[in-house]
Amino acid sequence: MLNASHCRAEDTAKGVVGSRTPSTGAGNKRGNTEMNQPANLRVRRRVMVLIVAAWISAAVWTPGIASAAPGDVLKSWVISVPATPFGVGYTGRLWISNVVDPDMDYEFTIDGAPTGGQRAAAWVGSWIADMTYLPGPKLLCQVNVGGDRGIYCWSSETGAMAGSIVGAFPWTLKSQRGLAYRAADDTFYIGGWTEGIIYRIKGLSYPDRGAVISQCIPADPNISGLAYNAIFNVLWVATNSESDTVYALDPSTCAIVPTLGLNGTGTLPHPDPGFNGAGLEMDENGNLWTVSQGSAKAFLIASGLSASPPSVASIKDVVDAMPDAAFRNLGLRRAFEARLTNILRSIDAGNTVPAVQMLRNLRMRTDGCGAAPDRDDWIVDCGCQSTVRSKMSDLIKKLGG
Numbered sequence: 001m002l003n004a005s006h007c008r009a010e011d012t013a014k015g016v017v018g019s020r021t022p023s024t025g026a027g028n029k030r031g032n033t034e035m036n037q038p039a040n041l042r043v044r045r046r047v048m049v050l051i052v053a054a055w056i057s058a059a060v061w062t063p064g065i066a067s068a069a070p071g072d073v074l075k076s077w078v079i080s081v082p083a084t085p086f087g088v089g090y091t092g093r094l095w096i097s098n099v100v101d102p103d104m105d106y107e108f109t110i111d112g113a114p115t116g117g118q119r120a121a122a123w124v125g126s127w128i129a130d131m132t133y134l135p136g137p138k139l140l141c142q143v144n145v146g147g148d149r150g151i152y153c154w155s156s157e158t159g160a161m162a163g164s165i166v167g168a169f170p171w172t173l174k175s176q177r178g179l180a181y182r183a184a185d186d187t188f189y190i191g192g193w194t195e196g197i198i199y200r201i202k203g204l205s206y207p208d209r210g211a212v213i214s215q216c217i218p219a220d221p222n223i224s225g226l227a228y229n230a231i232f233n234v235l236w237v238a239t240n241s242e243s244d245t246v247y248a249l250d251p252s253t254c255a256i257v258p259t260l261g262l263n264g265t266g267t268l269p270h271p272d273p274g275f276n277g278a279g280l281e282m283d284e285n286g287n288l289w290t291v292s293q294g295s296a297k298a299f300l301i302a303s304g305l306s307a308s309p310p311s312v313a314s315i316k317d318v319v320d321a322m323p324d325a326a327f328r329n330l331g332l333r334r335a336f337e338a339r340l341t342n343i344l345r346s347i348d349a350g351n352t353v354p355a356v357q358m359l360r361n362l363r364m365r366t367d368g369c370g371a372a373p374d375r376d377d378w379i380v381d382c383g384c385q386s387t388v389r390s391k392m393s394d395l396i397k398k399l400g401g
Contacts, residue, residue, distance in 0.1 A: 070304030071262040073271050074287060077112030079298055085291040088225065088279035089131030089140045091156045093117075094289060094298065097128045097142070097279070105131070105142070110283075112298065119159045123152050125175075130225045130279035132181040132188070134204075137162065143190065145175045151188065153204065165210040171199040172210075178226035178280065180235065187213060189226050189251060193240055196221025198254055216254035220247065225280030227288060232305050232399075233350045234260065236268075236280060238290055244270035244277035246288065246301070259353055259401060260304060271299045282307060306398050312344040315391045318384075326381040328373075336365065336378050347399070356401035363392045 068074055079085050082098030087105070089095035093115060094108045103124040107117030121128045125147020131140050134153070139162050141153040150166030165188075166172070177192030186203035200213045218237060225238035228251070235251040238244070246268040248260040256266035270277055272292035281289045283300070286307035291298050319337060327333040339362050346355040366389045368374025369382035379385045 068302035071268045072302040073299055074302055075300040079296045084293055086278040087130045088281040088289050089133055090281040090283055090289055091133050099127050103128055129177045130179045132179045134181055143176050143179050149175045163204045167210055169210050170212055177224050180226035180228040182228055191223040193222045218254040224277040227280045227282040229305055232352050238277050238280040240277035244273040312340055316340050322384050326384040328378055328380050332378040352399045356396055356399050359392055359396050
């Protein structure tokens with residue numbers, strides 16, 4: 001149970017950790033002792049300090065999954081086979097396809113160890129391209145470049161064929177490259193650099209599978225891979241060009257989502273650019289797997305977006321447990337709670353951009369504590385301010401803001 005004294009205790013603890021400590025004689029004494037040591041010992045000590053400092057610096061600046069910024073490379077490794085990788089599928093393990101003969105898909109652990117799993121694509125026209133995973137039936141579906149230019153699906157566990165989408169459709173007039181799956185309504189996104197169009201089509205459960213639901217044209221037509229984040233309704237698009245840029249797009253319009261990506265540009269850099277862009281797939285954390293055709297490397301890139309729904313509930317729980325005295329008045333407490341409810345509704349509806357703006361506006365009502373809260377603060381207990389503000393900042397970050 002959170003109460004006012006608990007909020008103050010937390011705030012005090014943070015203040016102590018972040019405060020500057022005045023100098024004492026201890027530091028000077030250490031310096032005087034060091035100067036009295038032999039010169040060679042002082043040199044050895046300083047070399048050791050430099051080595052340790054360098055090691056700490058390297059450790060601190062190696063991005064981990066939790067602290068990584070959008071575009072940071074979280075994992076990378078050389079692909080043992082195939083020599084020219086392209087398609088990427090993710091099932092908890094990584095499947096990678098080969099551009100040249102043999103027309104095979106190969107399975108790896110996320111650290112690059114081959115599992116021995118492989119599957120021949122007997123249906124191939126010219127070569128096999130991007131993949132996407134269907135979690136319900138546990139199928140991997142893949143683009144056929146050339147031939148019937150269709151989509152073929154097979155069991156990720158047994159390799160057995162499980163279905164296909166072939167026929168005379170607008171998207172089969174030319175070969176495509178990238179593929180992504182939208183599980184909520186069993187539809188696919190498919191597109192490639194030969195047309196520069198992204199189609200949304202009906203999936204395997206429909207009697208008219210393959211029928212086009214909608215289509216749009218991105219500003220960069222060099223589409224090589226696709227991955228869909230259902231939580232944020234964002235379509236990630238890998239491209240094949242000099243820059244091999246990865247884009248965050250609105251799947252309905254193909255417009256770049258400017259609040260996402262590296263520094264809010266709606267883009268992520270490819271780790272090995274230069275017409276090396278290929279397939280794309282998202283892992284369970286919302287990060288992106290891709291490959292380089294040229295260097296035959298696999299990369300896991302931080303996307304900045306989670307694959308699990310962010311929650312306002314934890315903020316609401318904290319606010320509900322606060323005493324009325326933590327607020328400037330009871331009316332402002334009710335207003336704060338009402339705005340949290342509106343933010344939750346916005347997130348549930350997939351409207352993350354306005355949700356982020358509402359969170360930022362509401363956070364301004366909790367940011368005034370120095371010696372005392374600001375006059376525009378709705379929460380006036382400084383400890384409670386700190387608790388709520390940190391949770392709101394975390395949620396904004398999870399929403400890509």
